[in-house]
Amino acid sequence: MTTRQGGVSTAPYDTMNLHTGGADAPEALVENRARFAAAIGGRPLFLNQMHGSRVVRVGSADAERSARGERLEADAAVSTEPGVACAIQVADCLPVLFAAHDGGAVGAAHAGWRGLAGGVLEATLEAVCEAAGCAPAAVDAWIGAGIGPGHFEVGADVLAAFGADIAGSPAASRFASRGGGKWLADLPELARDRLITAGVANVSGGAWCTYADASRFFSYRRDGVTGRMAAAVWLDRERG
Structure with missing residues (x-):
């Protein structure tokens, strides 16, 4: 996963902005994406993220179209193709990366609260398992930097989306009341809970707060107009 450092963009996108849909200078974005591709040694494939749960299976042709801006x-x-990097852009939402133990497939998911509640992690895990021919327990998951539980204030609609407004709901423990119809939500732990329930045995990451660390991370909720980081996962060789 990138941080906001290491690029050429100027404020408020300083400096390693990878936002494919923002208003940063085009030449800065071209240079930043070139640096990102060189750093990972693969072909990053960016998505038009919709805050939903749709999963796509991608390959070399899709990566080439992504490089052209499609x-x-x-x-x-x-x-399942070596060198094709599944990339997720974030600036508070969680990026969650998946890898089958045998190297058969990798996946990346954009998990804001809507996508998380809508099952994007479960759908991605299912797609990785199908592509690799494995069970969920044979997939590792990593949760990248996102807004932390001390800063993600939400309303009753978010509680309802996770069923946390129902007495005895396991998700209720991931929301701390602030009064006045507001709660602080622990998005990383909500993601971890869903991954474990879906059968993933090894879930790591989730300890970095984008909102709290302005020197390292972009945060939309903190800054409004801002850049995006990227988290990517790829296979570096043929399955063997």
């Missing part, structure tokens, strides 16, 4: 509309991508 975007698939989805919030998760899965690939």
Whole structure:
């Protein structure tokens, strides 16, 4: 996963902005994306993220179209082709990366609260398992930087989306009341809970707050107009 450092963009996109749909200078975006591709040694495939749960299976042809600025509309991508990097853009939402133990497939999901409640992680896990021919327990998941539980204030609609407004709901413990019809939501732990329930045995990450660390991360909720980081996962060789 990138941070906001290491690029050429100027404020408020300073400096490693990778936002494919923002208003940053085009030449800065071209340079930043070139640096990102060189750093990972693969072909990053960006999506037109919709805050939903659609998953697409992607390959070399899709990566080539992405390099030309063409975007698939989805919030998760899965690939079995070496060198095709499934990339997710974020600035508070969670990026969640998946990898089958045997190297058969990888996946990346954009998990804001809407996508998370709508099942984007479960759908991505299912697609990785199908592509790799494995069970959920044979997939690792990593949760990248996103807004932390001390800063993600939500309303009753978010509680309802997770069923946390129902007495005895397991998700209720991930919301802390602030009074006045507002709660603080623990998005990383909500994601971890859903991954574990879906059968993933090894879930790591989720400890970095984009809102709290302005020197390292972009945060839409903190800054409004801002850039985007990217988290990517790819296979670096043929399955063997």
